[in-house]
Amino acid sequence: MKHQERISLLDYTPAHFAWELRGQVGVITLNRPERKNPLTFASYAELRDLFRTLCDADDVRAIVVQGAGGNFCSGGDVHEIIKPLTQMSMPDLLAFTRMTGDLVKAMRACPQPVLSAIDGVCAGAGAIVAMASDLRVGTARSKTAFLFTRVGLAGCDMGACAILPRIVGQGRASDLLYSGRNLGGEEGLNWGFLNRLVEPEDLFQQTLEWAQQIASGPSFGHAMTKKMLHQEWAMGVDEAIESEAQAQAICMMTQDFQRAYNAFVAKERPEFKGN
Secondary structure, X not given: OOOOOOEOOOOOOOOOOEEEEEOOEEEEEEOOHHHOOOEOHHHHHHHHHHHHHHHHEOOOOEEEEEEOOOOXXXXXXXXXXXXXXXXXXXXXXXXXXXXXXXXXXXXXXOOOOEEEEEOOEEEOHHXXXXXXXXXXXXXXXXXXXXXXXXXXXXXXXXXXHHHHHHHHOHHHHHHHHHHOOOEEHHHHHHHOOOOXXXXXXXXXXXXXXXXXXXXXXOHHHHHHHHHHHHHHHHOOHHHHXXXXXXXXXXXXXXHHHHHHHHHHHOOOOXXXXXX
C-alpha cells in the first residue's frame, strides 16, 4: 500500500479567500467585505478543496473561519450565483447543490476541529458554514439566518435538516428553517448554537486563542473525537459504545498517551505531538 504523503500548508495561497497559518492554527478569512463576504461558484469549490487537503496537512491542528469587515458571510452572491441558478438546467443545478454539500462533507471529514468566529451577517451558506463547524464564537450583534425559504427554496440545504437539529433541537431548528429569521447573538448562545459570546473587538483573538488551546492538545485524539461525534449520529447506543471502545484502544497506542503518562509522573505538562 502506498504511503499517504503529508503536506504543509504554510505557503498555501488561495485565490478566493485569505489564508494564514498562526502557529498550528489555519485562519480562513472570507474577504469580500464590500459585499459582506458572499460566496461564489469558485470560492465554494476552493473551500471544499482546502478542507479536503487538510486531511493530509501535518502542520495544521485547528482551523478558524472568519469574515472581513465586521460580517461573517452573506451567503451565495446574488449576482454571481443566484441569477445564474435561475437559468440553469436540472443536471447543472444538481451538480451545484452537490458541490455545495461537498463543502460541508469536507468540513466534517477533515480531522482538525473547525471554529467559526461569527460577527454581523451570517446568512444562507454562511450560516451553513458556521453550522458545519465544530465550535462557534459569536457577538451580540451577530445575526444568523438560514434564509432559504425567503428566496422560495426549502430549508433543507447542505445538510441543515440533519445537522442543525442536533445542535439546537428539532423544534428550534424548525423555527429557523421555516422562517428564515435572524438568530441573534444572545438567543444563539441560549439555544446552544453559539458556544461563546464575546465583544466584537475581541472576537478573532479569543477564537484564535481557543483554537490554539485545542491545537496544543492531542491532535490524533481530537481527530478521533471528531470522527466519533460524526459517525455516532447513525448508531445505536450499544454500537456506539463498542465503536468508542475500539477508538479509545487505538488512541492508547499513540505516543501522546505515553507522553501524558510520563508528564503526569514527572509532574509536568505534556507536550503533545499528534502521534
